[in-house]
Amino acid sequence: MTRFLNALRDGVGFDILLVGAALLFLLALAGAPLVYNVLMSFQQVDMFTLGVLFRPFVGFDNYVAVVQQPEFWMVTRNTLVFVFGSMTGQFVLGFALALFFAQDFPGASTIRGLFLVSWVMPGLVVGAIWSWILAGDFGVLNVILKSLGIIQNNVFWKSDPNFSIWAVIIANIWLGLAFNMLLLSVGLAAIPRDLYEAAELDGANAFQRFWTITLPMMRSTIGAVLSLGLIGTLQQFDLFPALTEGGPANTSNVAGFWSWQLSFQLYDFAKGATVSVMMFLLVLFASVIYVRSTRHEVRG
Amino acid sequence: MTAQIELIDIDKHYGNFHALKNVSLTIDKGSFVALVGPSGCGKSTLLRSIAGLETITSGRMTIAGKEMTGVPPRHRDIAMVFQSYALYPHMTVEENLTYSLRLHGVSKADARKKAAEVAATTGLSELLSRYPRQLSGGQRQRVAMGRAIIRNPKAFLFDEPLSNLDAALRVQMRKEIRALHDRLGATSVYVTHDQIEAMTMADWVVVMRAGIIEQQGRPLDLYDKPVNRFVAGFIGSPAMNFLPGRIADSGNSVVLDGGGSLPLARNVEPGRTVIAGVRPEHLQVRGDDANFHLEVGVVESTGSATYLTSRDGNFQLVQSERTQLASGDRVGLGIDPTRVHLFDPETGIAL
Numbered sequence: 001m002t003r004f005l006n007a008l009r010d011g012v013g014f015d016i017l018l019v020g021a022a023l024l025f026l027l028a029l030a031g032a033p034l035v036y037n038v039l040m041s042f043q044q045v046d047m048f049t050l051g052v053l054f055r056p057f058v059g060f061d062n063y064v065a066v067v068q069q070p071e072f073w074m075v076t077r078n079t080l081v082f083v084f085g086s087m088t089g090q091f092v093l094g095f096a097l098a099l100f101f102a103q104d105f106p107g108a109s110t111i112r113g114l115f116l117v118s119w120v121m122p123g124l125v126v127g128a129i130w131s132w133i134l135a136g137d138f139g140v141l142n143v144i145l146k147s148l149g150i151i152q153n154n155v156f157w158k159s160d161p162n163f164s165i166w167a168v169i170i171a172n173i174w175l176g177l178a179f180n181m182l183l184l185s186v187g188l189a190a191i192p193r194d195l196y197e198a199a200e201l202d203g204a205n206a207f208q209r210f211w212t213i214t215l216p217m218m219r220s221t222i223g224a225v226l227s228l229g230l231i232g233t234l235q236q237f238d239l240f241p242a243l244t245e246g247g248p249a250n251t252s253n254v255a256g257f258w259s260w261q262l263s264f265q266l267y268d269f270a271k272g273a274t275v276s277v278m279m280f281l282l283v284l285f286a287s288v289i290y291v292r293s294t295r296h297e298v299r300g
Numbered sequence: 301m302t303a304q305i306e307l308i309d310i311d312k313h314y315g316n317f318h319a320l321k322n323v324s325l326t327i328d329k330g331s332f333v334a335l336v337g338p339s340g341c342g343k344s345t346l347l348r349s350i351a352g353l354e355t356i357t358s359g360r361m362t363i364a365g366k367e368m369t370g371v372p373p374r375h376r377d378i379a380m381v382f383q384s385y386a387l388y389p390h391m392t393v394e395e396n397l398t399y400s401l402r403l404h405g406v407s408k409a410d411a412r413k414k415a416a417e418v419a420a421t422t423g424l425s426e427l428l429s430r431y432p433r434q435l436s437g438g439q440r441q442r443v444a445m446g447r448a449i450i451r452n453p454k455a456f457l458f459d460e461p462l463s464n465l466d467a468a469l470r471v472q473m474r475k476e477i478r479a480l481h482d483r484l485g486a487t488s489v490y491v492t493h494d495q496i497e498a499m500t501m502a503d504w505v506v507v508m509r510a511g512i513i514e515q516q517g518r519p520l521d522l523y524d525k526p527v528n529r530f531v532a533g534f535i536g537s538p539a540m541n542f543l544p545g546r547i548a549d550s551g552n553s554v555v556l557d558g559g560g561s562l563p564l565a566r567n568v569e570p571g572r573t574v575i576a577g578v579r580p581e582h583l584q585v586r587g588d589d590a591n592f593h594l595e596v597g598v599v600e601s602t603g604s605a606t607y608l609t610s611r612d613g614n615f616q617l618v619q620s621e622r623t624q625l626a627s628g629d630r631v632g633l634g635i636d637p638t639r640v641h642l643f644d645p646e647t648g649i650a651l
Binding site for chain 1: 351353372373374376378379380382384386388389390399400403404447451
């Protein structure tokens with residue numbers, strides 16, 4: 001016992017204790033559910049076997065069944081549209097704002113700080129606000145578009161099958177914009193100013209400086225932003241119940257929300273778990289690509 | 301000689317701070333000009349104004365006869381070596397060297413050939429495929445210089461390029477930069493706070509303080525004939541000693557307030573209060589015919605020279621011979637009358 005206390009006092013083993021606590025926490029609250037989820041996707045789960053761990057093993061039956069669901073391909077297509085639409089919007093607008101606020105003008109950092117508001121707000125609240133903005137008959141977006149002459153008649157953003165997924169994408173872009181902008185701002189701030197001055201003297205115009213200095217120097221930041229963006233977008237849930245509930249007729253349904261519907265509205269836990277495992281594989285794939293792309297990171 | 305860079309009445313304000321005050325300067329083609337002064341004197345601001353990285357508040361400038369006021373840096377055809385080197389970390393040495401050529405649409409083969417030539421002159425041939433982070437400080441310095449010379453610009457600007465190197469390398473690079481300048485027949489403007497660098501490298505030294513040019517001239521002229529007390533104290537190492545005193549009734553010597561007197565080689569208005577300036581290396585230890593005495597404090601010997609500091613810490617002298625003097629000794633000092641400088645106590649202007 002004394003030896004143990006002495007070891008603690010000297011700091012020997014204390015590092016292991018700290019790492020151990022964090023690992024235990026992760027294993028219990030992230031690792032175990034993940035393994036249980038994967039396990040469940042290979043089992044036959046119904047109301048009678050809900051409480052047991054070892055249920056009848058069914059191989060890939062659940063996967064086959066999920067793919068054979070009539071809405072599977074629509075949900076897949078929607079998920080891809082949602083992910084690419086949201087990430088493109090968040091990244092392009094976020095980068096543009098980060099570049100804008102990197103300029104030196106009065107109040108730049110204060111206004112940039114205000115953008116945090118969108119990041120701090122809960123998704124359900126953001127969803128409720130956008131639900132009003134996008135409302136077909138009294139929404140402010142329709143009023144603006146009509147007064148600008150862009151549309152003649154009201155667009156029912158949330159209930160028109162052609163627009164419903166875009167209604168969620170617009171809200172999601174707004175929600176994730178600040179996070180993208182802040183991470184990219186940090187990356188921009190880390191580029192030494194004299195590199196730009198040297199490039200300017202070497203004859204580079206603003207576009208060439210962006211292309212040959214900013215982008216290559218931001219490589220690891222951009223990789224991190226896109227990876228986190230992919231994860232965050234696939235995990236996005238709150239906006240769907242607040243805006244469209246995946247409807248009408250699954251035209252705005254995505255994998256994450258569908259998985260929840262299968263598990264907790266239809267009580268088909270096996271299929272719900274299967275969909276989430278498929279999503280997990282997608283994120284894993286993207287993460288591996290990201291890690292590989294930054295392994296040979298060039299930093300001076 | 302024709303003027304390569306001409307600055308006329310340059311003013312620069314940063315908010316309330318007046319960084320450059322009516323600075324005019326002509327830099328001859330092929331000359332090596334050093335801008336020197338203490339921190340915050342405006343020397344870097346002046347250099348960056350020549351490059352166009354700072355916009356001047358008022359005044360005009362021409363480079364190679366062309367009006368350059370308000371022209372963006374990329375159209376000035378000027379190369380700069382930064383204190384931090386500012387190498388592009390994501391590019392190899394070769395890509396760093398050829399960056400400007402590629403921007404100007406030079407073909408890949410020509411750029412490579414040019415890079416090989418420049419690498420040969422700067423000793424980088426073996427390092428072309430390395431990244432800046434894989435280079436030592438001296439090698440990075442060479443890449444920065446190579447990047448400047450590959451473009452054959454109208455002028456080279458150096459912003460304290462040696463301050464990140466260790467002492468031995470600094471002395472070596474001093475000579476290399478000067479040799480490169482001579483070989484290329486370039487026009488160079490070199491900013492430094494180190495007056496030794498300025499004196500050893502430049503043909504023309506510009507001493508600045510608080511946004512104005514205090515004095516400009518050939519290095520030895522500044523050493524021999526400083527126009528005021530600031531320049532006298534700034535040029536020369538160790539710095540000049542200043543002794544308050546009064547001109548004797550005879551007009552040809554200074555009676556020092558601290559006791560003793562200094563002979564003068566000319567006649568000055570008798571009774572006038574002055575500050576006498578004597579360089580540490582111009583004083584001789586004498587016996588009977590000493591001009592004044594002081595008590596030795598610290599004795600530092602480097603082998604080739606001995607540095608003596610007075611007990612009160614205000615006075616230094618350098619002896620080229622070895623000395624038996626020790627702390628606490630009282631020593632008599634003499635000086636050649638032509639080596640005594642006189643300054644007005646109020647204005648600091650040389651008399």
